Amino acid sequence: MTRDMIRLFKVKEKQRELAENANGASHVKKQSAGELRLHKDISELNLPKSCNISFPNGKDELMNFEVTIRPDEGFYSGGTFSFTFQVAPIYPHEAPKVKCKTKVYHPNIDLEGNVCLNILREDWKPVLNINTVIYGLYHLFTEPNYEDPLNHDAAAVLRDNPKMFESNVRRAMAGGYVGQTLFPRCI
């Protein structure tokens, strides 16, 4: 790129002065690359029947959405768990921010809704997509794991006494106490 652009600027400045007199503001055109990629992810979602996606802010606001998971096997079978997704304009350079809205007794989800899932943090790569994340979340319910604990107590019970863990999960999902913590009904 080697040219004298100042003459171009000069011409443009003159044009701009004319244009400003002629009419007011033109339309605004801003769409981030992240938004485009997210649209692609969304339009290509291939979810199992047990997962559902919804857009609380309507069809033109896809960067924030909700996913509901209804596991049909494992400890959490029959429960309904909602997650919020927040997608940044530089997605997929950065992973979506995911939180669990349903208070759940789970070794990898804390009571604030933080989720310990490797692909949301240390193992995120731009080739992954929303579909992968939703499958990853689903997997957390069929295969909770005590090695990546966010809820320390739940993880310890799962490790030492799976039978008791199962009854704790049932009690929590039915809307009851586990230890000092009251869980809302989600069946």
Add this chain to the structure above:
Amino acid sequence: MAAEPTAQESRSRDLDKLLLRPGNLVGPNFEPGPALRDDLKEYGRVLVVGAGGLGCELLKDLALSGFRKLEVIDMDRIEVSNLNRQFLFRLEDVGKPKAEVAAKRVMERVSGVNIVPHFCRIEDKELEFYSKFSIIALGLDSIEARSYINSVACSFLEYDSDDSALEETSKPMVDGGTEGFQGHARVIVPGVTPCFECTIWLFPPQVKFPLCTLAETPRTAAHCIEYAHLIKWDEVHSGKAFDPDDPEHMKWVYNEATKRAELFGIPGVTYSLTQGVVKNIIPAIASTNAIISAACVLETLKIASGCSKTLSNYLTYNGAEGLHTEVTEFVKDKDCLVCGPGVLIQLDTSITLEKFIDLLKEHPKLLLSKASITHRGKSLYMQAPPVLEEMTRSNLSIPLFDLIGKIPKDVVHAIGTTTKNDKKTSCLRKLRVVFKGVDGIADMDTAGET
């Protein structure tokens, strides 16, 4: 009798050597002379994005290189910790907007230069604001902000019917960045060089610690800080979002991180490390900023005047061990959704969205089936998931021209499947739609009737 040179003349003496004389290394259309120097003052409008360490340097260097019409945009206020390298600021400036103080200080020192400060977010400005600048110089520390400015600058770029970029619509950017002893300077001329998005992979994704490590087995000061920031904050402030630009919030995280570090016997939590970890900042070094800024401003001058060939197109500097500089010529991604031409499609204003989607199947450059269409972030039609299909289905019978606001030409995006070597692949394409018979300002009364 020869007059003594005035202060003004002696100040521009070195610059005059570049601008008033011909040379062997100049650009092809270089026309040296006083007219060029004067035009640079009169028509060279440069926006500096960011008034931090690099932004202060850029402003000063631009003012000293003969640019007279400068503007600077930054949303931050001055903090004590900035003073070691953001040399335009003094202790009594703490708490004041960086953009305003930086503009004032440079104007005080360099006579004849006018700098307009903008104390706001870059997203707060309309597109028109950015369109008036000849060149945009970036002194930023975040990928998000770079990506945003890049998309704004590239949105001015237009292509002709042969997919050649129209030079007069290209908004050049000069981007600097520093991290400790390392830095980069690059020239982005949309349509000519790669844009920021073409090469976003150059920026490694931020290191993120597993949440369970933060919760269970912290080993470093950064783990303690991230625990306070990501887990403890939510536990204590139910629902209140953490704001990294609020010093009160930052202090809270620092205090919590300190408590946690004491609990686990981990040394090294400081307030500035807290800021660094939370905002993903690596400590800046004044001399790196100065070197990178000098490179950026030289390129700005070269782009504007043509007095020499420009950097092509990416300089890296590393002063950590010895000193290395390297220039790499990256190539643009011809299919880039931000700066690429996309596929030109001419349409009648009466074509419905459904018909348009059918056309994409047959278009030789696309062969795109089952297309979903978006326009400026709005979903015109989404084939899936069912909930969105249902919400957008009613658009199918409406003319595309009406759906995009009766604009004679605009960009829409299509997502669909193509068949390549008997294999179905999904793709996302940029489409430049132009409506026949609508010129300049759309005629609102007749446009829908054809």
